[in-house]
Amino acid sequence: MPSVTVENYLKHILLLAEDADGLIPMGALSAALSVVPGTATTMVKALAADGLVVHIPRQGVRLTAAGRRVALGVLRRHRLVETFLVHVLKMDWGAVNVEAEQLEHAISDTVLDRLDALLGHPATDPHGDPIPSREGKIRSQVYATLATCVLDRPLRVVRVTEQSAEFLQFAERHGLRPGAVVTVTDRNLAAGLLSLRRRGARPLALSLSAAGRILVEPAR
Amino acid sequence: MPSVTVENYLKHILLLAEDADGLIPMGALSAALSVVPGTATTMVKALAADGLVVHIPRQGVRLTAAGRRVALGVLRRHRLVETFLVHVLKMDWGAVNVEAEQLEHAISDTVLDRLDALLGHPATDPHGDPIPSREGKIRSQVYATLATCVLDRPLRVVRVTEQSAEFLQFAERHGLRPGAVVTVTDRNLAAGLLSLRRRGARPLALSLSAAGRILVEPAR
């Protein structure tokens, strides 16, 4: 019943709330959706009238329980579709986000359930992003990133929180996908750089901002 | 680039042209799309302005070459998606039309090519409907139907030209899907009824209008 536009607004509010919790400023939302700020304001007021978000003028938006439910549904479809595209259709993990951006609005519950079963009820998508359950539960664990973790300890990559095809291409080429084990050997705050080592691969330098998008946990 | 609405209009014009060739009357089009006639007129004038159809007022519409190209693309997506849903996700062949009605607008060329390869480049969908090629060729063979075929000869079902879930459910239950071999033992024009026989199944009575939706060719 909610339109494609509404689904996109709600999903992006949910995603933005994942990092900066509290209220999402309209500027951030309009940027995420590639619309001018006035459009976001108008739209958010309509969503608020429908009880999907709470809008505090000049401060920002936040999802209501109803809005969150819808958003989690969209996110589940998005991430299951990405998983399907990578694992079944063997598509590049950098290419699947744009595809899923459309498909997430066109998949019925029936199809989604079949897809979920076919994929073996995965807990995360190919980027390590957690897949909300059918009931709307989502794992929200806080991980260290390569920018914040301890040095000289083996770490397992659990998630790459970045959608851009270029970055994902780059990460893949250097083996930085979920499951990979790496060690940060050196970090230079001033230069905004760090050095990585990975078994059987040459050392790699990474910017701190890129490193912040790679979530890790202690390996074993 | 064409909107979902435009894609639906063009696809339905193509589908309607398959039976009654020549110009499609606005009434038939508006009924197929479930809009009031005035809406179809307005929309068709817009399509004509974009060079996708030719509109002859008070007579009807027909696709231009450009419009036909778009429509065949939509139809290819629709039928490949149906094939996927039945053969990979094991969905009921009566349920897939509604699903494909949405998905046909959300699948990119890249995804479609992968899907096509995964399915082994099928020539027809689960209902026997021909799948347009990537280049926009479509097989348009004229078949006999159970309403028009010879009596007492074994016939192979090649296609069931009906979208309604109920009819497809019924057909499936009686083994009337592409590949099945049947014989028409008797036909009563006056009563609008005919009798079928199928190996290993009890004789079946069918209305002429239903029979007209089942296309057949001589078996062997």
Added chain:
DNA sequence: CACGCTATTTTGAATAGTCAAAATAAATTG
């Protein structure tokens, strides 16, 4: 050939979503 039925088109109005540009509030800064 006039009459009436039917299909189609026109007209006027509504909804959803968007942008450009002006107005305003809030935050920052000297």
Added chain:
DNA sequence: CAATTTATTTTGACTATTCAAAATAGCGTG
């Protein structure tokens, strides 16, 4: 704290799609 910068909201306008209802054209029938 007044002045300026920045973020947000408002206003007015536009596009795409739709419906309801009135107008019209094209029949076929008598």
